[in-house]
Amino acid sequence: MANSFQDTLFTSGVIAEDFTFNEHVAEVFDDMLDRSIPCYRLVIDAMAQLLSCHLQPGATVYDLGCSTGTTLLELAKRLPRMDLTYIGIDNAPAMLAKARCKSVEYSKDHDIRFLHSDIISCHLPGAKAVLCNYTLQFLRPLTRQSFINRIFTALPSGGVLLLSEKIIARSSRLNRDFIEIYHSFKKKQGYSELEIAAKREALENILIPFSIEENTALLRQAGFTEIEPFFTWFNFSSIVALKR
Ligand SMILES: C[S@@+](CC[C@H](N)C(=O)[O-])C[C@H]1O[C@@H](n2cnc3c(N)ncnc32)[C@H](O)[C@@H]1O
Numbered sequence: 001m002a003n004s005f006q007d008t009l010f011t012s013g014v015i016a017e018d019f020t021f022n023e024h025v026a027e028v029f030d031d032m033l034d035r036s037i038p039c040y041r042l043v044i045d046a047m048a049q050l051l052s053c054h055l056q057p058g059a060t061v062y063d064l065g066c067s068t069g070t071t072l073l074e075l076a077k078r079l080p081r082m083d084l085t086y087i088g089i090d091n092a093p094a095m096l097a098k099a100r101c102k103s104v105e106y107s108k109d110h111d112i113r114f115l116h117s118d119i120i121s122c123h124l125p126g127a128k129a130v131l132c133n134y135t136l137q138f139l140r141p142l143t144r145q146s147f148i149n150r151i152f153t154a155l156p157s158g159g160v161l162l163l164s165e166k167i168i169a170r171s172s173r174l175n176r177d178f179i180e181i182y183h184s185f186k187k188k189q190g191y192s193e194l195e196i197a198a199k200r201e202a203l204e205n206i207l208i209p210f211s212i213e214e215n216t217a218l219l220r221q222a223g224f225t226e227i228e229p230f231f232t233w234f235n236f237s238s239i240v241a242l243k244r
């Protein structure tokens with residue numbers, strides 16, 4: 001199992017650069033996600049249940065912005081008898097190195113591959129399901145509609161997109177409440193006020209969250225007709241979209 005270390009990247013409070021998915025982030029990423037994304041594993045449980053409703057054995061599942069492969073590896077554990085093909089795509093070499101290392105013990109029983117590519121332009125041959133968890137928020141807003149359009153086009157009728165994102169609330173007052181509640185969550189996860197403030201500054205203009213309504217509009221504009229949020233925690237939400 002690849003080593004994962006505790007996320008202490010922002011303990012000094014010094015922001016050396018904008019947040020990037022470099023080797024330092026990859027080194028601590030699994031700890032960072034578990035401590036920074038509320039109900040991270042619960043959402044994967046829910047995704048497994050939704051995929052089992054819509055996929056036939058032998059289907060291909062893509063994870064766009066797969067990072068260190070946690071989502072696909074956890075899904076493989078939860079869907080052992082579906083004989084799915086899992087393809088993770090990311091453009092951060094250090095993340096993929098971790099993913100490939102972690103997947104060694106799974107590759108005996110599962111078809112799991114990790115490809116280095118730009119999800120904005122990569123092809124998705126044979127896709128029956130596409131996952132995009134906490135990734136769209138890092139794409140420049142003006143590229144998001146064409147990105148979602150490409151996913152829609154790549155899916156067959158009956159195909160499914162599962163999208164999880166950090167979000168903003170439409171109400172600015174409630175949005176401030178949600179941010180405070182999120183920071184309390186992070187403190188309970190062991191992050192200091194200094195780390196939380198430093199991470200927030202590093203993510204400024206890098207992580208650009210949309211509202212649930214804005215993300216839903218992207219999906220509807222692309223052609224998805226059946227769209228439902230299936231999980232929301234204050235400023236994080238997951239949406240399922242079916243292609244009819
Ligand atoms: C927050 S992480 C995603 C977390 C991951 N989906 C999970 O649930 O464990 C965002 C990922 O998207 C990747 N990414 C961002 N822009 C990308 C692009 N244009 N092409 C490929 N990967 C990209 C980053 O390298 C990073 O690994």
Ligand SMILES: O=C(O)C(=O)C[C@]1(C(=O)O)C=C[C@@H](O)C=C1
Nearest residue numbers: 032033036037134166199200207
């Ligand atoms: O918004 C934050 O402060 C976070 O830490 C969230 C978040 C994310 O949603 O992707 C930001 C960067 C990392 O990828 C891990 C978690």
